[in-house]
Amino acid sequence: MFPVFGGDRRMNGKLIEVNGLSKVFRVGSLFSRIRLTAVDNVSFDINEAEIYTLAGESGSGKTTVSKIILGLLEPSEGKILYKGKDTTAMKSEKEKKEFRKDVQAIFQNPFETFNPLRMVENYLYETQRNFIGAGEKEGSERIEQALNAVGLTLDDVKDKYPGEFSGGQLQRISIARALVTQPSLLIADEPVSMVDASLRMAIVNLFKELKEKYGLSVLYITHDLATAYYVSDKIAIMFRGNIVEKGNVEKVLEEPKHPYTRMLKESIAQPDPRSKWNTRVDLHLTEREEYLLKGCKFAGRCPHAMDACRKENVPDFEVDGTTVKCLLYR
Amino acid sequence: MTILNTERLKAYYIIDVLGEKRYVKAVDNVNLEINQNEIYGIAGESGCGKTTLIKTLFGMVEPPLNVTDGKVNYKIGSEFVDIFSIDSKRMREIRWEYVSYIPQGSMSVLNPVQKVRYTFEHFIKAHRKIKNRDEDFIKPVESHLAALGLPIQVLDSYPHQLSGGMRQRVTVALATVLQPKIIIADEPTTALDVVMQRGVIQLLKDVQSSLKNTIILVTHDMGIHANIADRIGIMYAGKMIEEASAEEIFENPMHPYTQYLIGSLPKIGDKSYKTSAPGSPPSLMNPPEGCRFYPRCNRATDDCKAAIPKLIEIEPGHKVACFLYSGVIEE
Numbered sequence: 001m002f003p004v005f006g007g008d009r010r011m012n013g014k015l016i017e018v019n020g021l022s023k024v025f026r027v028g029s030l031f032s033r034i035r036l037t038a039v040d041n042v043s044f045d046i047n048e049a050e051i052y053t054l055a056g057e058s059g060s061g062k063t064t065v066s067k068i069i070l071g072l073l074e075p076s077e078g079k080i081l082y083k084g085k086d087t088t089a090m091k092s093e094k095e096k097k098e099f100r101k102d103v104q105a106i107f108q109n110p111f112e113t114f115n116p117l118r119m120v121e122n123y124l125y126e127t128q129r130n131f132i133g134a135g136e137k138e139g140s141e142r143i144e145q146a147l148n149a150v151g152l153t154l155d156d157v158k159d160k161y162p163g164e165f166s167g168g169q170l171q172r173i174s175i176a177r178a179l180v181t182q183p184s185l186l187i188a189d190e191p192v193s194m195v196d197a198s199l200r201m202a203i204v205n206l207f208k209e210l211k212e213k214y215g216l217s218v219l220y221i222t223h224d225l226a227t228a229y230y231v232s233d234k235i236a237i238m239f240r241g242n243i244v245e246k247g248n249v250e251k252v253l254e255e256p257k258h259p260y261t262r263m264l265k266e267s268i269a270q271p272d273p274r275s276k277w278n279t280r281v282d283l284h285l286t287e288r289e290e291y292l293l294k295g296c297k298f299a300g301r302c303p304h305a306m307d308a309c310r311k312e313n314v315p316d317f318e319v320d321g322t323t324v325k326c327l328l329y330r
Numbered sequence: 331m332t333i334l335n336t337e338r339l340k341a342y343y344i345i346d347v348l349g350e351k352r353y354v355k356a357v358d359n360v361n362l363e364i365n366q367n368e369i370y371g372i373a374g375e376s377g378c379g380k381t382t383l384i385k386t387l388f389g390m391v392e393p394p395l396n397v398t399d400g401k402v403n404y405k406i407g408s409e410f411v412d413i414f415s416i417d418s419k420r421m422r423e424i425r426w427e428y429v430s431y432i433p434q435g436s437m438s439v440l441n442p443v444q445k446v447r448y449t450f451e452h453f454i455k456a457h458r459k460i461k462n463r464d465e466d467f468i469k470p471v472e473s474h475l476a477a478l479g480l481p482i483q484v485l486d487s488y489p490h491q492l493s494g495g496m497r498q499r500v501t502v503a504l505a506t507v508l509q510p511k512i513i514i515a516d517e518p519t520t521a522l523d524v525v526m527q528r529g530v531i532q533l534l535k536d537v538q539s540s541l542k543n544t545i546i547l548v549t550h551d552m553g554i555h556a557n558i559a560d561r562i563g564i565m566y567a568g569k570m571i572e573e574a575s576a577e578e579i580f581e582n583p584m585h586p587y588t589q590y591l592i593g594s595l596p597k598i599g600d601k602s603y604k605t606s607a608p609g610s611p612p613s614l615m616n617p618p619e620g621c622r623f624y625p626r627c628n629r630a631t632d633d634c635k636a637a638i639p640k641l642i643e644i645e646p647g648h649k650v651a652c653f654l655y656s657g658v659i660e661e
Contacts, residue, residue, distance in 0.1 A: 057523035166610040167376075196375035197550055201594045202606040223523065230596040230604065253598050267524045269531070269553030271595040273576040276557045281528050 013083075015185055015217050016046045016069070021078035023064050036291050038064045040241040042078075046185070046234075049215040051207060053228040053249065056238035057264075062221050065238075066187050069219070070105055071096070083184075101131045104178035108190040110170035114162040120170075121157050123177050131181045146179040149214070150206055168199030175206065186210075189221045204231045225268055229253045237261050240290050240297035247322030257324045260298045296326070304328055332405060333366045333544050334387065334429075334512060339400035341379075341386045344393075354614045356382035358568040359400075359660065361641065366511075369538060369545045371559030371576070373552060373591075377611060379568040380548045384514050387546065388431050389413045389421055404429065404512070427457055430505040432515040439501050440489040446500055447485040450507065457508060474507050477540070478533055495526030499533055506537050513537070514546045519554055531558050552595055556580060561647075564588050567612050567622035570641055574648040584650045586627045621653070629654060 023039040039061045046052045054062045067073040069080060071087065080087045082099060090096050107113050114120055124146070128139045144154045150172040162170060171191060178186055188207070192200045204227050210216040222228055228235055229249055236246035237258065245258040256262045267281060290297050299309040309327055317329040338361060343354035356379040364370045374380045382395065391397055391414075403410040406428060413421065433439060440449055450471050451460075460466040472482055484492060484500055492500065498518060505513060515534065519527040535558060538545050547559060555562050555576060562579045564572040564587070572585040583589045590607035609626040612618055618625055624634040633653050640660040641651040651660075 057525065168610055196611070197552065197591060197594065199606050199610060201596070201604045204596075205603075205605065225524075226596040226598055229598045230601065250601075264524060265598065267528045268598070269524075269527065269551065269557045270597065271552040271556045271580065271592070272597070273556045273580050277528060277532070280532060281525060 013048060014045045014081075015048050015050075015083065017079075017081040018045070018065070018069070019043050019079045019081070021065065021068060021080065022076045023061075023068060023073065024076045034292070037241050038291075039068070039075075042238075042241075042243050044236050044243065044246060046217050046219060048184070048217055049211055050234065051211055051218045051220055051232040053220045053222060053232040053235040054238060055222055055225055055228050055235055057223055059240070060238040061241040062238050063189055066105075066189050066219065066221050070103065070187060071099070097131070101181045102183050103185045103187065104181060104183040106171070106174050106178055106186060106188045106191050109194045110167050110174055111162070111194070113174050114170060116162050118161070120160060120162055120165070120173050121154070123173075124157075124180055127177055127180045143176075143180055146176045147173075149179055149210065150176045151202075152176065166196075166199070168195050168202065171195055171203055172206070175203075179210075183216070185217045185219065187219045187221070190223070191220075192227060193222070193224065200227070207231055225253060225265065237264070240293075242297060242325060243323075244298070244325045245322060251320070251322050255320075257319055257322060257329065258298075258326050259302045259304055259328075263301075331366045332363050334362070334364045334405065334546075335403050335410070336360055336362045336387070337401045337403070339383075339386065339402060340398045341382055341391065342396055342398050343382075344396050352615060355568050355617065356395075356614055357386060360570050362387075362563070362570070364512075364544060364546060366544055367538075367542045368560045369535075369547060369558055371555040371562040372546065372548045372565060373550065373555055373562055374565035375550055375611060377614065378565045379614065380550075380565050381516055383565070384431075384516055384546060384548050388429060388514050389425070390431075423457075426453070426505075426510065427508050428510055429512040429514065430508070430510040432501055432505045432513065432518050434517040434520060439504070440497065442489050445486055445488055446492075450485065450504060453504060454507065471507065475503055478503050478506075478536065493526075495522050495529055498522060498526070498530050502530065502533055502537065506541070509541055510543065512544045512546065514548075516548050517550070518547070519549060519551065527554065534558065552580075552591065564591070567617050568614055569622060569638075569651065571623070571651045572649065573641070578645075578648050582648075584644065584648065584655060585623075585652050586629055586654075587623045621651075633657075 021039055021042045022037065025036045025038050026033050027036050028034045042065060054065060056062045064073065068075045075088060087099055090099060114123065124143045125139060128142055132142065140154065147154055152172060157173060192203050195203055207218050208231055211218065220228065220232055232249045234247065235249045235252050236243045239260050245252055245261045252261065253265060256265050290300065293300065295311050296309040296314045299305040306327060314325050314327055316323050316325050319329045338359050339357055340359055341357040343356055345352045345354065360383060372380050372383065386397060387402055397414060401412045402414065403412050440446060451467060454460065454467055458466065475482060480499060480503055489497055519530050522530060531554060534545060549555065559576045562574065562576050563570050566587050572588045579588065580592060583592045587607065594604050594606050596604055607626050612622060620636055621634040621639055624630040638660040639651045639653045640658040641649050642656045642658050643649045644655045
């Protein structure tokens with residue numbers, strides 16, 4: 001039996017708290033610098049044994065958030081508390097290593113994750129050497145357990161190169177690699193967008209299973225609202241650096257409140273010829289123009305936009321259990 | 331009325347490995363009948379041969395790809411023309427004027443160091459004589475863009491100044507400016523955001539309903555097929571395994587693979603357990619004997635291992651290649 005991950009967790013507590021996170025990039029040439037707020041005052045919490053989705057279109061800032069959590073980018077403002085400790089203020093290598101062991105990442109394209117000239121098992125052994133440091137025999141046991149959790153065995157991957165696996169299998173192996181350290185949180189950035197439709201649900205089901213069996217939490221970053229609805233407990237919808245709506249996934253996606261969420265939901269191509277699109281859609285200005293808007297970034301396309309939306313920074317409102325950043329709910 | 335058909339089309343990649351020839355059977359014995367004024371969707375996962383199929387339909391066959399057997403016919407006027415038996419000059423005339431192609435990556439179509447206007451001008455010059463620049467080029471292009479709802483300013487932009495969705499729509503405009511009878515589109519919405527996808531699909535539908543022509547659309551996204559296609563063909567490992575109207579494919583899928591494919595689609599409002607087909611698609615270099623899906627099929631019998639089922643019309647307009655429905659063997 002696989003041990004429960006992250007042994008020192010507190011029961012039923014918050015695993016990670018993201019508070020007022022912002023990231024400003026400076027873009028443009030030397031003389032025409034523009035401050036682009038890629039992530040703007042973003043806050044959310046992930047509980048233990050919870051799948052949390054960060055959804056949005058490209059350029060919404062969702063990957064930037066995940067990079068800041070992983071420590072790959074420095075935030076301009078804000079705090080991240082992981083199990084009560086501020087990760088941005090971590091100084092000692094020991095603390096940092098402990099954090100990296102507990103928070104593991106999976107990336108979008110499994111074909112790019114693995115070096116084609118390196119046997120895949122090396123990645124598993126390397127992770128276990130770096131973080132666990134146990135001997136070969138005990139290490140193999142751990143790796144076997146991690147592979148079993150994703151439905152593979154060590155014999156399946158032994159002496160093989162990435163080219164000998166399909167995309168779905170490679171993505172499973174990269175999940176197994178992350179599980180070797182027995183983490184509490186997996187950060188999965190678009191883990192299924194490069195995987196074929198007939199194999200996609202197997203990966204998504206794996207997240208559910210890992211959550212239910214081992215109490216693992218997952219931050220699932222995606223643009224695909226249908227799989228987000230299927231797999232997650234909570235969701236935050238991002239648009240141009242802001243979280244415009246967050247709450248329980250059923251609430252947010254079944255009865256979307258923010259006009260942007262509504263438009264996004266309507267724009268999904270439903271796999272049902274009886275529910276084709278019957279309205280037309282207006283397409284937006286360029287990305288950068290929307291980032292630079294004052295007030296609500298969606299005001300330029302919103303059917304309900306008022307003068308106030310373009311002037312003031314819109315605060316969050318609690319409506320019916322979800323949090324919505326829209327003046328309609330003032 | 332048929333506008334394009336294929337007869338027992340076989341397109342293989344022939345790779346020379348240390349003096350030994352290896353065949354990748356990307357399109358293996360495909361028969362298609364595509365009608366005028368319809369949108370025909372081709373669905374399947376990566377590596378099933380769908381892109382190879384439409385490249386062959388467009389006559390873009392370059393080594394290592396070879397058409398080893400079969401024909402692709404376009405109906406031009408009242409006669410069928412086999413595109414592999416005509417000379418390259420005639421093919422150049424047919425291409426873009428009669429049949430056009432929208433590729434997947436819009437960035438690689440538009441010249442990055444020239445304004446979009448230049449690309450349009452170059453494209454039109456190759457097919458039409460431009461005597462009076464105003465009459466023969468600017469006016470038709472501007473009215474074409476206006477009809478598609480694109481701003482005229484795109485002509486004076488460089489490709490990098492446009493967003494991905496706008497670039498893809500400019501590519502659609504370019505491919506349709508000569509009013510072709512057949513438009514072949516390869517994953518035109520992949521890599522776009524959902525809202526942009528909707529914009530591109532909206533545009534393709536508008537083009538089709540005003541020109542009354544044929545669109546052959548390849549995508550792996552079943553949601554897009556449901557929204558735009560009239561008929562859908564499902565490909566698996568180089569073979570067409572099912573073909574029916576969009577409603578039939580989604581409501582009454584017959585082939586076990588199609589059933590898995592439709593059954594695994596997540597939908598908002600439905601939290602029931604979805605599962606994928608077990609295993610993964612076969613290598614086209616060495617596909618299984620018999621039905622290519624049998625190693626993953628939960629209803630496979632010994633017959634499936636022994637012979638390849640033929641694509642047969644089981645119900646009016648609904649064709650399936652599976653021994654569950656007919657015993658006909660593909661020769």
